[in-house]
Structures are given as structure tokens and as C-alpha cells.
Amino acid sequence: MVLLVRFSLLAGLCAVLPAAVRGSLPIFNGLEPQPQSGSRHETIARRDLGLDDFLEKGRMMNCLMQSTQEDADRAYPGKAHSRNNDFAAIAESGWFYDDDYSPAIANEHYADAYQDLGLEAGDFKGVSLKWRSAKASRPRKILDLRTLRGSNIYMACVKCGIILWGEYDNAFATRAIIAAHNTSPQAQAEEDDIDRSVYLPHMPAFYNWADMIFLEYRNDAESSGGTVRALEHVFRHNIRNGDTARCMQEAYEVAGVDEPESWGERLVLTPPRAGEEETALHRAFFSMLYTPNLRGICWMLAQRKGEMGVKFIDKIALWDNLGLPQIYVHIAPWNPPAS
Structure with missing residues (x-):
């Protein structure tokens, strides 16, 4: 039937x-x-x-x-x-925040676009998460810049003779998300033609873009007195x-x-x-x-x-x-x- x-x-x-x-x-x-x-x-x-x-x-x-x-x-x-609804699970899965992330590139290429929407560069807070499978978690650090506040997530693995990593760079405003540069560990492994049986044992437990970026956006909204219901614009x-x-x-x-x-x-x-x-x-x-x-x-x-x-x-x-x-x-x- x-x-x-x-x-x-x-x-x-x-x-x-x-x-x-x-x-x-x-x-x-x-x-x-x-x-x-x-x-x-x-x-x-x-x-x-x-x-x-x-x-x-x-x-x-x-x-x-x-x-x-x-x-x-x-x-x-x-x-x-x-x-996946636990913000702490990001760090528990081995993701950490890049101290050196600068989301200026998002500012450069999106200035006209988000200004057309009545948003200014200073409205955005950047988050850059990184992962390396052999890297321990580090405390969250957000960089306060003149135009954007940045944070970047990254990951890598050198076990079994392979390099496995992931990176999610995004910037948030009350009504908008800029998805700047996003590479999942699985996508990177497949791009490098690493066999699935080799890389799967070393994958982080938590790496879906939709989950991770939602939790980051929610965390940012809650810390600034906003709400995720305000989301109206997303730039890739x-x-x-x-x-x-x-x-x-x-x-x-x-x-x-x-x-x-x-x-x-x-x-x-x-x-x-x-x-x-x-x-x-x-x-x-x-x-x-x-x-x-x-x-x-x-x-x-x-x-x-x-x-x-x-x-x-x-x-x-x-x-x-x-x-x-x-x-x-x-x-x-x-x-x-x-x-």
C-alpha cells in the first residue's frame, strides 16, 4: 500500500x-x-x-x-x-573558538547587501568554530572588532595518517546570519578522498551546520536580549x-x-x-x-x-x-x- x-x-x-x-x-x-x-x-x-x-x-x-x-x-x-539542543555539546564534541578569527571579509563583501536591509556592519557578531580531532576544547573567546565581533570554529585529526578538520565561520545580527566559510569534517574528508571507514571513527559527535549555527545564533540572541524568532535574513x-x-x-x-x-x-x-x-x-x-x-x-x-x-x-x-x-x-x- x-x-x-x-x-x-x-x-x-x-x-x-x-x-x-x-x-x-x-x-x-x-x-x-x-x-x-x-x-x-x-x-x-x-x-x-x-x-x-x-x-x-x-x-x-x-x-x-x-x-x-x-x-x-x-x-x-x-x-x-x-x-541536538545543548549548547555545551559543541565544546564537548571537541570544537573550539579561534582566537585569531576576523570576520572582516564578511564585512567587505556584504556591506552593500545588508546595508540595503537597514543593517550596519556593527550589528554583527562573528563566531568561528574549529575542530581538530586530536585537539582538546578551549574556552570560548570572542574578539571585539570595530565593525564585527568575530569567533571561528575549527577541527583537525592526524591519526591514521590523515588530516581531518572542520571549520564554521559565521556572523550574527538580531535579524540576520552571514554564513561566511563553512566546511564540515565529513565534507573535508570526502573532498580529500579519504575512505569513509577511515574517517568515520574520528568524526566529532556533533557537526551538523543547521544544529551548530542555530545554537550559536540562539546563544547570541539570548545574550543580547533578542530572540531566534527575529531571524529574517541569511547570506551565504x-x-x-x-x-x-x-x-x-x-x-x-x-x-x-x-x-x-x-x-x-x-x-x-x-x-x-x-x-x-x-x-x-x-x-x-x-x-x-x-x-x-x-x-x-x-x-x-x-x-x-x-x-x-x-x-x-x-x-x-x-x-x-x-x-x-x-x-x-x-x-x-x-x-x-x-x-
């Missing part, structure tokens, strides 16, 4: 989903490992995936965000909530993942922009409004939701409804800044359609 799962609909877009299709979504705490570049200078091509490869999972991700907690639990038992800075970059290029081509030199003009993608016929650009929006650099944001919204409220991504903007692909997403509250 084929089980059918119906998510709450946005403008009638989310169709009934067969369980067989639903089961193809990731099962690791609801979060598929997010391949990121381990290099700060190269765009990494992984599996040569494009918009078509992410379309169906992007649609399902859109439905999962735009659903009540009860509907999400029925659709994805055990995956609609994150089990300097895209190096080959699959995401390829999808960005394909989206520009769908819009009739074939030359990368023209990427300085922002391409804005949105879902179709109620009653609006779906176009190729609308399909590009759904596909982008499940690209490696955006699915973590989607899972954070999908799994943290209790604290953040029911929110979804209603706009994605793509552009190039000084030769570096950038992505901005706008987050909005979701209300069930009138019955």
Missing part, C-alpha cells in the same frame, strides 16, 4: 507526496551532509548536479517548512525535530560548492543571462503566488532550496519550529560580488491557508 502524505499547502503548490518519494530524503537527523569546499580559493565540483537533480527534494523541503509541527512529525517521524557568502554554483549558473541561463560577467545584477527567485502558473524560474527557486548551500537553512527552519515559529524561505537572490558568487535568502512567517 502506498502511503500518501499531504503537507499544508502554500498557494496550492505542495502536492500529495508518495511515501516512497518522501523516503528518499536524508535520514541523518534530517540533514544530508552538506558538501562544502575545503579550499578558500577553488570552486569544488562534486557530482556534476544541476537544478533538475534538486527539484523534487526542493519541493518537499518547501512543503516541510510550510507545515505545522504535527504535519511535519507525521511526514518525517523522528526527523522533524532536531535532537562566497559560494565554492560546485553543485550550488552550477545551479546558480543554470538559474541565470533560465533567466536569459548567459554571461557570468552579468551576474552583478541580482537574480531574484520566488515561488509562484496563489493562482499563478508555475514557470521555469519558479522551478529554479524550488531547486535552489535543496542545493548544498541552502538545505541547511531549510532544515534549521523545518526542525526548529518550536523556538523559531513556523517559517519558510520566500525569496532567494543570487549575485556575484568581486568574482565571488553570493546567495541571500529572505525568511518569512508561514500561516496556514484559509480552509
Whole structure:
């Protein structure tokens, strides 16, 4: 018997989903490992995936965000909530804060973008977490800079003749997150062609971007008297993942922009409004939701409804800044359609 799962609909877009299709979504705490570049200078091509490869999972991700907690639990038992809710678990897993982190690069490349939103550089606090499997935890230290306050997370392992590390550099404001440079230990190991059986025994217990960055953002919000429900803007800075970059290029081509030199003009993608016929650009929006650099944001919204409220991504903007692909997403509250 084929089980059918119906998510709450946005403008009638989310169709009934067969369980067989639903089961193809990731099962690791609801979060598929997010391949990121381990290099700060190269765009990494992984599996040569494009918009078509992410379309169906992007649609399902859109439905999962735009659903009540009860509907999400029925659709994805055990995956609609994150089990990682302890801020102390970050340090207990071996992550430590980089004393030398400076988030000035985020300031340089995002100044125009977040000033357009009424945010100033001084509104942001940077967090840089690092991990090395043979490195003991160190006390948290935040650097107070003139424009941004920075902190960086890093990790590495030299056991078994391999080097294994992870790094998450992000900056937070009351309503915004800048995801500057993020590489999980698993993504780094796979990029270096380290066999899974070799690196898995040395992985930290806690390394999902969606969990770690949510806990850091919540900690920052609580310390400043704010709330995670205020989150409205997320910037993915300097895209190096080959699959995401390829999808960005394909989206520009769908819009009739074939030359990368023209990427300085922002391409804005949105879902179709109620009653609006779906176009190729609308399909590009759904596909982008499940690209490696955006699915973590989607899972954070999908799994943290209790604290953040029911929110979804209603706009994605793509552009190039000084030769570096950038992505901005706008987050909005979701209300069930009138019955």
C-alpha cells in the first residue's frame, strides 16, 4: 500500500507526496551532509548536479517548512525535530573558538547587501568554530572588532595518517546570519578522498551546520536580549560548492543571462503566488532550496519550529560580488491557508 502524505499547502503548490518519494530524503537527523569546499580559493565540483537533480527534494523541503509541527512529525517521524539542543555539546564534541578569527571579509563583501536591509556592519557578531580531532576544547573567546565581533570554529585529526578538520565561520545580527566559510569534517574528508571507514571513527559527535549555527545564533540572541524568532535574513557568502554554483549558473541561463560577467545584477527567485502558473524560474527557486548551500537553512527552519515559529524561505537572490558568487535568502512567517 502506498502511503500518501499531504503537507499544508502554500498557494496550492505542495502536492500529495508518495511515501516512497518522501523516503528518499536524508535520514541523518534530517540533514544530508552538506558538501562544502575545503579550499578558500577553488570552486569544488562534486557530482556534476544541476537544478533538475534538486527539484523534487526542493519541493518537499518547501512543503516541510510550510507545515505545522504535527504535519511535519507525521511526514518525517523522528526527523522533524532536531535532537541536538545543548549548547555545551559543541565544546564537548571537541570544537573550539579561534582566537585569531576576523570576520572582516564578511564585512567587505556584504556591506552593500545588508546595508540595503537597514543593517550596519556593527550589528554583527562573528563566531568561528574549529575542530581538530586530536585537539582538546578551549574556552570560548570572542574578539571585539570595530565593525564585527568575530569567533571561528575549527577541527583537525592526524591519526591514521590523515588530516581531518572542520571549520564554521559565521556572523550574527538580531535579524540576520552571514554564513561566511563553512566546511564540515565529513565534507573535508570526502573532498580529500579519504575512505569513509577511515574517517568515520574520528568524526566529532556533533557537526551538523543547521544544529551548530542555530545554537550559536540562539546563544547570541539570548545574550543580547533578542530572540531566534527575529531571524529574517541569511547570506551565504562566497559560494565554492560546485553543485550550488552550477545551479546558480543554470538559474541565470533560465533567466536569459548567459554571461557570468552579468551576474552583478541580482537574480531574484520566488515561488509562484496563489493562482499563478508555475514557470521555469519558479522551478529554479524550488531547486535552489535543496542545493548544498541552502538545505541547511531549510532544515534549521523545518526542525526548529518550536523556538523559531513556523517559517519558510520566500525569496532567494543570487549575485556575484568581486568574482565571488553570493546567495541571500529572505525568511518569512508561514500561516496556514484559509480552509
